[in-house]
Amino acid sequence: MSNYTAIRKWADEEVSAQRADKARIAIGLGTCGIAAGGNAILEAAERTLANNTEINADVVSVGCIGICYKEPLLDIEIPGQPRLSYGPVTPGETKKILENVFLHNIYEHKKSLAVIGDDAFAEIPSWNEIPFFAPQERTVLRNCGFIDPEKIEDYIANDGYAGLSRALLDMTPEAVVQETLDAGLRGRGGAGFPAGRKWTIAADNIRALKESKSDLPSYGYVICNADEGDPGAFMNRSVLEGDPHSVIEGMIIAGYAIGADFGYIYCRAEYPLAIDRLKLALEQAREKNLLGENILGTDFSFDIKLKEGAGAFVCGEETSLIASIEGNRGMPMPRPPYPAQSGLWGIPTIINNVETLNNIPVVLSQGAKSWAEKGTEKSKGTKTFALTGKVQNTGLIEVELGMSLRKVIYDIGGGIPDGKEFKAAQTGGPSGGCLPKEMLDLTIDYEALAEAGSIMGSGGLVIMDESTCMVDVARYFLTFTQSESCGKCVPCRLGTKRMLEILTRITARHGKIEDLDALEELAPSIRDSSLCGLGQSAPNPVLTTLKYFREEYEAHILEGRCPAGQCKALITYEIDPDDCTGCMVCLRACPTEAITGARREIHVIDPELCTRCDTCRQVCKFDAVLVA
Amino acid sequence: MTNLKITIDNKKIEVPEGSTVLDAARAANVYIPTLCDDPLLEPFGACRLCIVEIEGYRGLPTACSTPAADGMQIRTSSAMIATNRKTSMNLLLSDHPLDCQHCVSNMRCDLQYVAAYVGVRGKNPYQGERRTYELDESNAFYNRNLDMCILCGKCVRACDEIQGRQAISFGYRGFSTKITAPFDLPIWDSSCESCGRCVDMCPTGALYDKTELKHGLPTGETKTICPYCGVGCGLIVETRNGEIIGVRGDGESTVNEGHTCVKGRYGWEYVQHPDRVKKPLVRKYLLEGKKKSEIDRDSSDWDWAETSWDVALDITASNLAQIRDRHGADSIGFMTSAKCLNEENYLMNKLARQVIGTNNIDHCARL
Amino acid sequence: MTVSTQDRSALIPLLQQVQVEMGYVPKEAIDEISVALRVSTSEIFGVLTFYSQFRLNPTGKHMVKICSGTACHVRGAPLIIDAVEDELGLTDGEETTEDGEFTVEKVACFGACSLAPVIIIDEETKGNITPDQARRMVRKIIKAIAKESAAGKNGGEATNE
Structure with a gap:
């Protein structure tokens, strides 16, 4: 019996013992779940159990299953029955649902979401039937929301570390690299460089180094880039919080494949829960001899250290990330040499994104061929997206590459809320672009997105509607890139600054039509001559909005009008006398006392005093506040 | 070591392995504008002016940082290169005071020369905010005018890579990036040793010797x-x-x-x-052959008087001999100097040990 | 590779540790770390000012963190920021109130984008917030502070009498 068989047997026994006769009440306690009030649900569930000792169940916290707009979520799994999901629940509803289910066998509730299984149950539909989940394909998120991320046995019982076992016990390192090449897995961090090619270069360099030097403490490093810095994306956070072992397993396999002996996980400090769970997972893996000396009884030794980022978007760039781990300012270095040739402390290093590494165990356990069945010819597999912004169903989703934007936004996302019209989809965060409604049928793959002027990016997908100003969006992203620019190279440091100044002028009513020429001249220069990816991609939001939404820019400049009604300098607030009931709500809410009027009298806004804070419009129950 | 065969602007040249494209261009006498490069410093890639086109390479690699490879075909000028260089330079100048005549570096300024070379003419198309700082006059020898600084980082790298002091560093980031002494204090409060290397390397008037002002x-x-x-x-x-x-x-x-x-x-x-002191000086009484015990120190006898080397050395030699004879050789000690050459120190050693006969010889060791 | 480069990699974790314990990184800590790691204070200052996580000055007693991620931005985060800054009398660029009670921080992204816009005041996380609600959250704390200081004053007077 190999070491892995023994570990697997132990995990299966543990898990079945835990679940044999005990029900499981799972609360989604990812960051989203906590922000939505998940802790109160946890308390309510625990209180309900304490008050009803006849209920035989454990309360556990799980990662995010992705259906964020229904947070906080309550899941119930009774032995012999399918898993039921409810949300969004309040503490009161939690008590009621638990009592109904466990004491009265009543399963349906107005907050019933779905059965997490293939068949409907007690009038509740299977999740395969509900529109949010039906079109999705879960490879990366295979375990998120299903396993307890704090228990290694849960992961192992779900085929965890099977890929590592196959790699280490049945395959040579070269064969593992070949398998990754065959799968056609492309880097999920954004640029889409084939993971196998990166590994090949690193493996060659590590081999050469081992031949030329014999006294080095390390010959190769594997770095997991978990510095998810794209504002508006949380795919990596969800994976780290919900399935930390998958990333660790991917790193160990990568280490074996290229001949590295040490790994670092560079994780954003803003993700404290992910950090805690990674620390725990590393300890557990070491305890089970899946990490450390002579892994699974083989000659291969590999260990991993966790490094916390310190708040710099540019550290997502490979050479900056290395500088940061070395204890320096995260300023990028010119490439070549590439990190795979000379990386951390001058040693060959591969840097892979969380999602790339998460895919590796599946590639190894299922085989490249099976993994590569999904996706398109050049963009294999699935991709997670953080679907957010002005869309009905927000959440973490995973789809087969090649799906159309329309399907993602309208089928999974349920379309645009409040009867408004879709305006743009933003992919790739500050490095990506805004795609207009004419491009809704664009397929999501690396080439199609690049051709449209955007990028795949790490998976941020922000939906914008008619009330989103595209000039303001461009200004927003430039504010971001400008404050995150490391300041080293001229085009990025000063070019993004000047572009931002121009965009700010336009949104502040001071734009000139020549400003558009200046933007069109600056953008390609910044793209072509910046030192690193941050600067090279910083003009994308400007270039795409100028290309697809030029009329909005012109409206700002030529007509002094913000069509979306967002730019404060270009809008005024007025009360529609036909709809105003004189209820005084807006008048009392106005922080600057700009609204006058008495009860049952039509109110008036003084444009001089109004700061356009939007409070009156938001509190008005009669939609009587107009923005023009 | 093998040589690499390279073509730059149709010129064929051989350079040693380990050369960068910029090294090769310099060897071929092909000018490539740079502001952040210095042959003595590691490549940095910040100013983006040395961009070139290399066959088979994506985009516009920088000559300073790209290793030369055998068979490389390099073009140092094209419309694309010219446009990008000019944009970078215009951007740099949009954050730089444009008053060359009052600048200490006028006519010895790399920025001025490179701007002219890349073809910056007329009004700068990119007007905007400019960084301004207080003039730092704290150092005894040089001033720091960060308004002029283009953040090429040569000073930081010279201080680190050559002088090994790390007295200054890049601070902050983005547009707010500046060269800082610790805690943003004046440079005099840093570990700066005033070697002046940063001043020499500065391509603008951001660092200059105080004497240059005069x-x-x-x-x-x-x-x-x-x-x-x-x-x-x-x-x-x-x-x-x-x-x-x-x-x-x-x-x-x-x-x-x-x-x-x-x-x-x-x-x-x-x-x-x-x-x-440009000529030997001796006390006047010695020239007149008087004895020290006989003279009044308040009188003109005690004054210094110019004389010739021969006279001065004769007096010194005879007095040393007298002292040795009267009090013994060990009553005399010799002190040499780091300012002397090895040969001079050797001679002093001989004088002490063999001529006078004492081991009392020492050295001030450092200046 | 020499030992000192490995030591150097301890710099950022050490600064993070200091900040967790003190809430900011004081000059004395920098001097001490400089000696221990043999890295110049200038280098440490450069690293410290590069990363947005580090602070050179103490923060206010109450931390108001407003997410400015993309999802939050398109769902109205700028209005939340304006409302909170207005409520606290902070003008452009200021982060901490004069009385040292509040620090307002705009965070790149909490990764809770589905609940945009998001605000965290001290330990309380709120999603789907409106400017009006944000003002009220801040006012509640201001009121509590005023009440506490009034109680403290009365208590003080009582002992004097």
Whole structure:
């Protein structure tokens, strides 16, 4: 019996013992779940159990299953029955649902979401039937929301570390690299460089180094880039919080494949829960001899250290990330040499994104061929997206590459809320672009997105509607890139600054039509001559909005009008006398006392005093506040 | 070591392995504009002016950082290169005071030259906010005017890679990036040793010697060796109207490759100081053959008087001999100097031990 | 590779540790770390000012963190920021109130984008917030502070009498 068989047997026994006769009440306690009030649900569930000792169940916290707009979520799994999901629940509803289910066998509730299984149950539909989940394909998120991320046995019982076992016990390192090449897995961090090619270069360099030097403490490093810095994306956070072992397993396999002996996980400090769970997972893996000396009884030794980022978007760039781990300012270095040739402390290093590494165990356990069945010819597999912004169903989703934007936004996302019209989809965060409604049928793959002027990016997908100003969006992203620019190279440091100044002028009513020429001249220069990816991609939001939404820019400049009604300098607030009931709500809410009027009298806004804070419009129950 | 065969702008050249594209261009006498590069420093890739086109390479790699490879075909000029260089330069100048005539670096400014080379003419198309700081005059020898700074980082790298002090660093980031001494204090409060290397390397008027404020451009230059110690650093002495107005390290000297310490770089004002002793001086009574015990120290007998080397040395020799005879050789001690050459120190040793006969000889060890 | 480069990699974790314990990184800590790691204070200052996580000055007693991620931005985060800054009398660029009670921080992204816009005041996380609600959250704390200081004053007077 190999070491892995023994570990697997132990995990299966543990898990079945835990679940044999005990029900499981799972609360989604990812960051989203906590922000939505998940802790109160946890308390309510625990209180309900304490008050009803006849209920035989454990309360556990799980990662995010992705259906964020229904947070906080309550899941119930009774032995012999399918898993039921409810949300969004309040503490009161939690008590009621638990009592109904466990004491009265009543399963349906107005907050019933779905059965997490293939068949409907007690009038509740299977999740395969509900529109949010039906079109999705879960490879990366295979375990998120299903396993307890704090228990290694849960992961192992779900085929965890099977890929590592196959790699280490049945395959040579070269064969593992070949398998990754065959799968056609492309880097999920954004640029889409084939993971196998990166590994090949690193493996060659590590081999050469081992031949030329014999006294080095390390010959190769594997770095997991978990510095998810794209504002508006949380795919990596969800994976780290919900399935930390998958990333660790991917790193160990990568280490074996290229001949590295040490790994670092560079994780954003803003993700404290992910950090805690990674620390725990590393300890557990070491305890089970899946990490450390002579892994699974083989000659291969590999260990991993966790490094916390310190708040710099540019550290997502490979050479900056290395500088940061070395204890320096995260300023990028010119490439070549590439990190795979000379990386951390001058040693060959591969840097892979969380999602790339998460895919590796599946590639190894299922085989490249099976993994590569999904996706398109050049963009294999699935991709997670953080679907957010002005869309009905927000959440973490995973789809087969090649799906159309329309399907993602309208089928999974349920379309645009409040009867408004879709305006743009933003992919790739500050490095990506805004795609207009004419491009809704664009397929999501690396080439199609690049051709449209955007990028795949790490998976941020922000939906914008008619009330989103595209000039303001461009200004927003430039504010971001400008404050995150490391300041080293001229085009990025000063070019993004000047572009931002121009965009700010336009949104502040001071734009000139020549400003558009200046933007069109600056953008390609910044793209072509910046030192690193941050600067090279910083003009994308400007270039795409100028290309697809030029009329909005012109409206700002030529007509002094913000069509979306967002730019404060270009809008005024007025009360529609036909709809105003004189209820005084807006008048009392106005922080600057700009609204006058008495009860049952039509109110008036003084444009001089109004700061356009939007409070009156938001509190008005009669939609009587107009923005023009 | 094998040579790499490279073509730059249709010129064929061979360069040693390990060369960068910029090294190769320099060897081929092809000018590529740079602001952040110096052959003595590691490539940095910040100014983006040395962009070139290389066959088979994506985009516009920088010559300073790209290793030369055998068979490489390089083009140093094209419409694409010209546009990007000009945009970068215009951007740099949009954050730089445009008052060259009042600048200490006028006519010796790399920024000025490169701007003209890349074709910056007329009004800058990119107007916007400019960084402004207080002038830092805290250092005894040089000033820091960060308004002029283009953040090429040569000063930071010179301080780290050459002088090994790390007195300054890049601070903050984005548009707010600046060169800082610790805690944003004046440079005098840092660990700066005033070697002046940063001043020499600065391509603008951000760092300049205080003495530069007093004079116009030098009219003459003299290569010489530093008089301070036995290392023998090469110096270039700048003069105007026969007067020294500045000293800098000689880049062609294999001893110091342009580097100096604070003394060689800034300790030269004594040369033309009115108090400087230029001829041997002896007490007047010695010239008149009087005895020390006989004279009144308040009288003119005690004054210094100029004399010839022969007379001065005769007096010294006879007095030393007298002292040795009367009090023994060990009543005399010799002190030599780091300012002397090895040969001079050797001779002093001989004089002490063999001529006078004492082992009392020591050295001030450092200056 | 020499030992000192490995030591150097301890710099950022050490600064993070200091900040967790003190809430900011004081000059004395920098001097101490400089000696221990043999890295110049200038280098440490450069690293410290590069990363947005580090603070050179103490923060206010109450931390108001407003997410400015993309999802939050398109769902109205700028209005939340304006409302909170207005409520606290902070003008452009200021982060901490004069009385040292509040620090307002705009965070790149909490990764809770589905609940945009998101605000965290001290330990309380709120999603789907409106400017009006944000003002009220801040006012509640201001009121509590005023009440506490009034109680403290009365208590003080009582002992004097």
